[in-house]
Amino acid sequence: MKTYQAVIGLEVHAQLQTQSKLFCVAPNSYGEQANSQLGWTSAGLPGSLPSLNIEALNLAIRAGLALNCRIQRKSVFARKNYFYPDLPKGYQISQFDEPICMGGFVEFNSNQTKRRIHLDHIHLEEDAGKLTHNLGSTLVNLNRAGVPLIEIVSKPEIHTPQEAADYLRHLHSILVHSKVSDGNLEEGNFRCDANVSIRPVGDTRLYTRTEIKNVNSFRFVEKAIEFEIARQIAIVEGGGTVLQETRGWDAAANKTFLMRKKEDAEDYRYFPDPDLPVIRLTQEYIDQQRSLLPELPDNKKQRYLTDFKVSESDAQIFINHPEISHYFENVVQLGISPVTAAGWVLTELLGLLKEFQIESVSLSKVTPAMLSDLLLRVEKGEITARSAKKVLRIFFESSENLSVQEIIKKENLSQLVDVESIQNWVDQIVKSFPNEFQQYLNGKDKVKGFLVGEVMKASKGRANPEITHKLVEALKEKKTI
Numbered sequence: 508m509k510t511y512q513a514v515i516g517l518e519v520h521a522q523l524q525t526q527s528k529l530f531c532v533a534p535n536s537y538g539e540q541a542n543s544q545l546g547w548t549s550a551g552l553p554g555s556l557p558s559l560n561i562e563a564l565n566l567a568i569r570a571g572l573a574l575n576c577r578i579q580r581k582s583v584f585a586r587k588n589y590f591y592p593d594l595p596k597g598y599q600i601s602q603f604d605e606p607i608c609m610g611g612f613v614e615f616n617s618n619q620t621k622r623r624i625h626l627d628h629i630h631l632e633e634d635a636g637k638l639t640h641n642l643g644s645t646l647v648n649l650n651r652a653g654v655p656l657i658e659i660v661s662k663p664e665i666h667t668p669q670e671a672a673d674y675l676r677h678l679h680s681i682l683v684h685s686k687v688s689d690g691n692l693e694e695g696n697f698r699c700d701a702n703v704s705i706r707p708v709g710d711t712r713l714y715t716r717t718e719i720k721n722v723n724s725f726r727f728v729e730k731a732i733e734f735e736i737a738r739q740i741a742i743v744e745g746g747g748t749v750l751q752e753t754r755g756w757d758a759a760a761n762k763t764f765l766m767r768k769k770e771d772a773e774d775y776r777y778f779p780d781p782d783l784p785v786i787r788l789t790q791e792y793i794d795q796q797r798s799l800l801p802e803l804p805d806n807k808k809q810r811y812l813t814d815f816k817v818s819e820s821d822a823q824i825f826i827n828h829p830e831i832s833h834y835f836e837n838v839v840q841l842g843i844s845p846v847t848a849a850g851w852v853l854t855e856l857l858g859l860l861k862e863f864q865i866e867s868v869s870l871s872k873v874t875p876a877m878l879s880d881l882l883l884r885v886e887k888g889e890i891t892a893r894s895a896k897k898v899l900r901i902f903f904e905s906s907e908n909l910s911v912q913e914i915i916k917k918e919n920l921s922q923l924v925d926v927e928s929i930q931n932w933v934d935q936i937v938k939s940f941p942n943e944f945q946q947y948l949n950g951k952d953k954v955k956g957f958l959v960g961e962v963m964k965a966s967k968g969r970a971n972p973e974i975t976h977k978l979v980e981a982l983k984e985k986k987t988i
């Protein structure tokens with residue numbers, strides 16, 4: 508049996524984080540009443556003239572710099588002509604043969620292998636409106652029409668569905684870190700078209716591809732490509748020919764479906780938009796945009812490993828979730844050691860957010876100031892780590908807005924360092940668990956943890972753990988109850 512290699516190229520549309528649309532002053536906002544966010548050009552009013560949003564241009568340049576592209580000193584807007592109800596002008600303003608960025612690459616780890624996927628180019632374009640098909644009628648909402656996008660086109664260098672998903676995750680992280688796009692997947696601000704073809708292993712030609720349109724989840728892209736590879740192999744093995752077509756992804760049915768036979772570039776009759784001037788950039792302007800780029804994920808990861816000494820896997824979680832790493836850095840800035848802060852944020856805090864179904868750490872009732880206050884008290888020995896976990900939980904459960912200190916007082920959680928009372932609990936536990944105590948005296952050291960745990964429980968987590976350990980250790984010397 509022949510074996511096949513998949514050849515995958517990805518086109519990502521990322522929405523730029525601007526206040527207004529690409530060519531008019533209408534707001535770039537989501538979730539507003541249908542057709543309430545229109546400007547003249549996005550509504551396609553005859554005679555209206557587009558005027559470029561400079562912030563969108565700047566963000567496109569920064570995206571290119573973050574992705575190692577060559578920023579073109581000259582680029583041109585082109586009209587992409589097609590007729591569709593979501594496009595009242597009858598053409599989309601895009602870029603064609605002279606886009607804003609050329610080349611570039613995304614480097615990431617996939618399946619423990621370092622991969623570098625090259626980009627063909629990045630172009631700047633406006634979004635179209637949104638159609639909702641409903642029971643035989645179609646509704647048009649033009650709020651999204653004219654919103655600025657960059658389209659990031661990779662070379663067909665990806666060969667597995669997993670590699671495609673890893674590429675997208677890394678690209679997404681770079682765009683979010685560089686503040687080019689908010690990357691909101693639910694709102695469709697980062698969506699992917701996947702071009703997929705197969706070829707016999709060893710062949711270097713490109714065979715006919717299909718394009719899967721508009722998938723906005725990493726997992727779905729992976730599944731859609733998986734399905735598409737299998738579908739194409741089945742066609743070829745059955746003696747058929749793969750046809751060039753545009754397909755959609757049906758997440759419920761777990762398969763791709765035919766949308767339309769694909770148009771080629773010449774069908775769009777691209778030509779330079781006569782309403783817009785050619786963009787000419789100086790090197791100074793490009794350098795200035797570079798200086799405005801925030802820290803990128805690869806540099807950040809390095810900083811976390813070197814300066815913060817957090818583990819590789821923790822660093823990766825922070826890179827993938829910028830809002831969590833922002834929170835974490837605030838806690839560190841307030842005097843908590845990075846390793847301690849990482850543990851509390853990633854395990855305790857995220858655990859509670861999940862349990863109480865709070866979507867984002869930015870909506871947490873516990874602010875970085877409150878968490879650092881709590882952890883400083885653990886460090887000073889005022890409360891035990893166990894009590895601190897209790898305090899955190901109370902923040903989530905309680906409807907009152909209490910401070911750390913108030914909760915400690917109210918719940919009587921301050922740590923006990925007084926040897927006599929801890930000794931009382933130790934004596935009590937020894938009486939309650941005579942068998943375990945005997946095993947301990949017989950040299951079964953594992954039981955020690957159990958006894959210490961029971962003392963902690965009896966003290967409601969308040970007993971100083973070190974003193975407790977010492978007293979339980981001392982039992983061995985005494986050999987008596």
Ligand code: MN
Nearest residue numbers: 520601632658
């Ligand atoms: Mn496009």
